[in-house]
Amino acid sequence: MSNLALPKPAASNTGLGAALRHARYILSDNAVTGFAFGLFVLIVLAALIGPYIVPYDPLASDTSVALKPPSWAHWFGTDQLGRDVFSRVIVATRLDFFIAIASVALVFLMGGLAGVAAGFFGGWTDRIVGRIADTIMAFPLFVLAMGIVAALGNTVENIILATAIVNFPLYARVARSEANIRRDAGFVQAARLSGNGEMRILLAQVLPNIMPIMMVQMSLTMGYAILNAAGLSFIGLGVRPPTAEWGIMVAEGAAFMVSGEWWIAFFPGIALMIAVFCFNLLGDGMRDIVDPQRRT
Amino acid sequence: MTEVVPLLDVQDLTVEFQTRRGVVRAVQHVNIMIGKGETLAIVGESGSGKSVTSYAVMRILDRAGRIAEGAVHFTGLDIRDASEDQMRSLRGREMSMIFQNPRAALNPIRKVGLQIEDVLSQHAQADGAALTDKAIEILDQVRIARPRERYHAYPFELSGGMCQRVVIALALACRPQLLIADEPTTGLDVTTQKTVMDLIVELTRERGMSTVLITHDLGLAATYCDRVVVMEKGHVVETAQSRAIFIAPEHPYTRKLMRATPRPGMALRDLLPEDVPAPVPQTPVTNGAVYDTPLLVVEKLVKEYPRKGISEGLGKLFRRGPSPEPEVFRAVDGISFTVNRGESVGLVGESGCGKSTTSTMVMRLIDKTDGTIMFDGENIGDIPAREFATLPLRKRIQMVFQDPTDSLNPRFTAVRAIADPILRLGTVKGRDAVRARCEELAHQVGLPLEFLDRFPHQLSGGQKARVGIARAIALNPDLVILDEPTAALDVSVQAVVLNLLQDLKESLGMSYLFVSHDLNVVQLLCDRVIVMRAGQIVEQGPTEQVLVAPQADYTRDLLAAIPHPTFDQSGH
Numbered sequence: 001m002s003n004l005a006l007p008k009p010a011a012s013n014t015g016l017g018a019a020l021r022h023a024r025y026i027l028s029d030n031a032v033t034g035f036a037f038g039l040f041v042l043i044v045l046a047a048l049i050g051p052y053i054v055p056y057d058p059l060a061s062d063t064s065v066a067l068k069p070p071s072w073a074h075w076f077g078t079d080q081l082g083r084d085v086f087s088r089v090i091v092a093t094r095l096d097f098f099i100a101i102a103s104v105a106l107v108f109l110m111g112g113l114a115g116v117a118a119g120f121f122g123g124w125t126d127r128i129v130g131r132i133a134d135t136i137m138a139f140p141l142f143v144l145a146m147g148i149v150a151a152l153g154n155t156v157e158n159i160i161l162a163t164a165i166v167n168f169p170l171y172a173r174v175a176r177s178e179a180n181i182r183r184d185a186g187f188v189q190a191a192r193l194s195g196n197g198e199m200r201i202l203l204a205q206v207l208p209n210i211m212p213i214m215m216v217q218m219s220l221t222m223g224y225a226i227l228n229a230a231g232l233s234f235i236g237l238g239v240r241p242p243t244a245e246w247g248i249m250v251a252e253g254a255a256f257m258v259s260g261e262w263w264i265a266f267f268p269g270i271a272l273m274i275a276v277f278c279f280n281l282l283g284d285g286m287r288d289i290v291d292p293q294r295r296t
Numbered sequence: 297m298t299e300v301v302p303l304l305d306v307q308d309l310t311v312e313f314q315t316r317r318g319v320v321r322a323v324q325h326v327n328i329m330i331g332k333g334e335t336l337a338i339v340g341e342s343g344s345g346k347s348v349t350s351y352a353v354m355r356i357l358d359r360a361g362r363i364a365e366g367a368v369h370f371t372g373l374d375i376r377d378a379s380e381d382q383m384r385s386l387r388g389r390e391m392s393m394i395f396q397n398p399r400a401a402l403n404p405i406r407k408v409g410l411q412i413e414d415v416l417s418q419h420a421q422a423d424g425a426a427l428t429d430k431a432i433e434i435l436d437q438v439r440i441a442r443p444r445e446r447y448h449a450y451p452f453e454l455s456g457g458m459c460q461r462v463v464i465a466l467a468l469a470c471r472p473q474l475l476i477a478d479e480p481t482t483g484l485d486v487t488t489q490k491t492v493m494d495l496i497v498e499l500t501r502e503r504g505m506s507t508v509l510i511t512h513d514l515g516l517a518a519t520y521c522d523r524v525v526v527m528e529k530g531h532v533v534e535t536a537q538s539r540a541i542f543i544a545p546e547h548p549y550t551r552k553l554m555r556a557t558p559r560p561g562m563a564l565r566d567l568l569p570e571d572v573p574a575p576v577p578q579t580p581v582t583n584g585a586v587y588d589t590p591l592l593v594v595e596k597l598v599k600e601y602p603r604k605g606i607s608e609g610l611g612k613l614f615r616r617g618p619s620p621e622p623e624v625f626r627a628v629d630g631i632s633f634t635v636n637r638g639e640s641v642g643l644v645g646e647s648g649c650g651k652s653t654t655s656t657m658v659m660r661l662i663d664k665t666d667g668t669i670m671f672d673g674e675n676i677g678d679i680p681a682r683e684f685a686t687l688p689l690r691k692r693i694q695m696v697f698q699d700p701t702d703s704l705n706p707r708f709t710a711v712r713a714i715a716d717p718i719l720r721l722g723t724v725k726g727r728d729a730v731r732a733r734c735e736e737l738a739h740q741v742g743l744p745l746e747f748l749d750r751f752p753h754q755l756s757g758g759q760k761a762r763v764g765i766a767r768a769i770a771l772n773p774d775l776v777i778l779d780e781p782t783a784a785l786d787v788s789v790q791a792v793v794l795n796l797l798q799d800l801k802e803s804l805g806m807s808y809l810f811v812s813h814d815l816n817v818v819q820l821l822c823d824r825v826i827v828m829r830a831g832q833i834v835e836q837g838p839t840e841q842v843l844v845a846p847q848a849d850y851t852r853d854l855l856a857a858i859p860h861p862t863f864d865q866s867g868h
Binding site for chain 1: 659682685690691702705706707717767
């Protein structure tokens with residue numbers, strides 16, 4: 001067997017240590033991913049501990065300092081009610097981030113599983129899932145989201161649901177095509193020979209293999225989900241004032257742009273942009289981290 | 297034949313690749329010289345650097361690779377220092393390349409005639425009306441029948457052999473001086489391989505071109521080339537005339553390679569290197585032993601597929617005239633055969649002959665259209681494939697797949713893959729017991745235990761094949777279907793794997809149904825051979841008889857197509 005032996009195996013291939021080593025390699029290999037990951041950590045920190053460290057109460061109004069431009073006391077200035085824009089931008093992170101995560105998780109469960117089943121089983125499952133996706137795609141997505149929130153009511157849960165539904169076709173289609181390729185792969189056939197039922201093959205063999213591409217998809221739609229939630233709030237169909245949320249803040253600030261108080265809309269807009277930017281960049285990095293081909 | 301100034305002169309070439317584990321030297325200090333009109337073969341197993349050498353000559357190494365040392369001169373021009381512009385005009389016009397997979401080398405959405413025209417106009421060989429005529433002429437030269445019609449064909453409308461001819465046409469369109477053929481016939485049937493290789497050699501000889509044939513097949517190299525360069529791990533280990541290398545190989549590696557290449561009249565043990573003792577004491581040759589208990593009886597088995605495309609749905613509205621072909625396609629057309637207990641039966645045929653369809657039906661992965669499949673007295677053919685997966689009978693019929701990479705889940709470690717059938721159908725329960733059984737199996741198939749926790753991409757081809765075999769025998773099956781288990785492996789690995797399969801069969805008392813296109817491999821392992829063509833059995837009988845005195849013309853064609861160097865090979 002000497003002719004088949006490889007050089008001695010690396011320290012360990014499993015466990016947390018290896019995962020961290022691998023992540024570090026990916027991050028150092030690709031500066032853009034590293035940067036995006038840094039931003040992501042900042043966003044998560046802001047979401048977790050933001051409300052405890054901000055200098056002002058995001059809801060407390062103080063009309064004596066209303067509409068003040070950025071200064072040392074108020075980094076991002078104040079709005080028409082004298083609330084500190086900086087505090088509000090930071091505090092809003094938690095809500096926006098939560099909406100994005102929850103809607104992406106929900107759409108992954110709905111669209112991902114439906115798509116995998118459609119691609120793997122084909123036939124009627126495929127037709128039904130495909131037609132549902134087509135129907136959703138037939139509407140302008142933002143208008144559909146508006147309709148769902150308007151019909152079901154103006155709550156955070158419904159925003160999450162609406163965002164998930166409009167993203168359903170993207171997930172279903174990606175998962176479907178990925179599962180379809182693997183439907184008759186050697187390892188799937190081998191799993192059948194090993195006595196696995198079709199459902200088990202779907203969940204234990206096929207699904208893990210399409211996770212890399214789904215991760216990329218999730219990261220990309222995170223950005224879209226944040227935009228969608230903010231958009232709904234912007235037109236008044238989302239979170240209600242006075243809650244701190246980027247979309248509402250932009251909507252409120254927009255009225256003051258013409259009179260020169262640009263900071264009210266500008267800073268939440270920037271926060272929104274950074275979040276979307278970060279998630280999109282992260283998508284590529286994610287793919288590399290979860291792809292087993294790159295793990296040597 | 298060689299002139300004073302060589303056409304291609306590779307001196308002390310070293311190619312490095314930048315990888316995450318540091319710099320890897322894929323090719324080290326290689327010297328190759330090719331004269332005008334000479335055919336040279338570079339032979340080596342995967343990872344020997346034979347392809348990288350040719351990429352360096354064409355300067356088409358990928359971004360991570362670079363020529364670190366040495367020089368490459370082509371008709372006096374220094375390739376290493378040439379500008380990208382110079383290289384672009386050189387590639388295609390002065391030297392061209394044929395790749396391994398002809399379908400991947402052709403643009404799938406462009407007519408083949410236009411693709412040839414692209415090359416011609418790129419290098420200003422012809423223009424205007426002359427272009428089409430020239431392209432048709434070139435198609436004619438590569439022996440494509442009805443070139444005027446085929447000019448308008450898309451690659452998917454042509455067979456693999458036809459596609460490779462188009463690729464050859466592309467490569468030769470501008471009459472280059474040097475042709476590099478990188479495994480041009482891997483993946484083609486033997487009879488197609490023969491016609492393609494004959495064509496390449498004939499065309500290049502006719503035009504006084506030089507050819508570099510990159511291959512893993514020593515027989516092919518020696519049959520078609522003047523000289524052979526043998527490479528191992530980035531080094532050239534031997535350069536000699538084909539005849540010399542075939543009769544008296546000097547380097548130990550060449551000898552090992554020669555031994556491992558299956559040839560008619562060899563025994564399985566002969567494949568292993570001289571210095572490795574057979575793992576089991578030499579058992580008497582099993583050929584000729586009597587097996588009379590039928591295990592698998594297949595009778596009048598039929599598999600039909602509906603013809604897809606225009607005959608379906610909307611297409612019916614647009615179709616003119618009656619359908620030119622029947623509505624169904626018979627992949628397997630009424631075949632009958634028997635596999636006895638403890639017997640190895642070879643199922644041989646070229647691609648599309650229905651051998652894989654037959655094995656998948658016997659495997660109960662797809663349903664038959666007609667006929668019976670009796671396994672140990674039970675009619676398993678009538679059990680729907682979907683239900684069969686979870687029946688206890690499933691344990692008794694297992695399979696080793698063709699592609700060891702494709703058949704292992706990339707996200708499962710080796711031990712998880714081997715444990716899968718044990719967890720689902722096995723009697724062994726408990727985490728430690730399953731692990732122990734996997735280790736026992738790994739030991740049986742000669743897989744070192746430290747590889748059990750690796751992922752498939754961290755294993756070599758041979759190790760992956762062992763994992764696949766361990767998984768197949770995990771439940772002590774009665775019948776194992778081997779679907780070209782060594783087709784994706786290097787010859788030396790193939791030798792070891794074939795011997796392993798033979799040992800396992802003897803120690804576990806299994807029967808094999810060995811599906812293959814390679815008669816030389818089949819004769820090593822099988823007691824009986826079934827030759828299939830176009831869904832039907834053309835010949836079946838004891839291995840000796842079929843190989844030595846074939847009855848059917850088709851079997852004779854198959855045997856004749858296997859490349860044999862014409863010179864005497866008794867020297868070894």
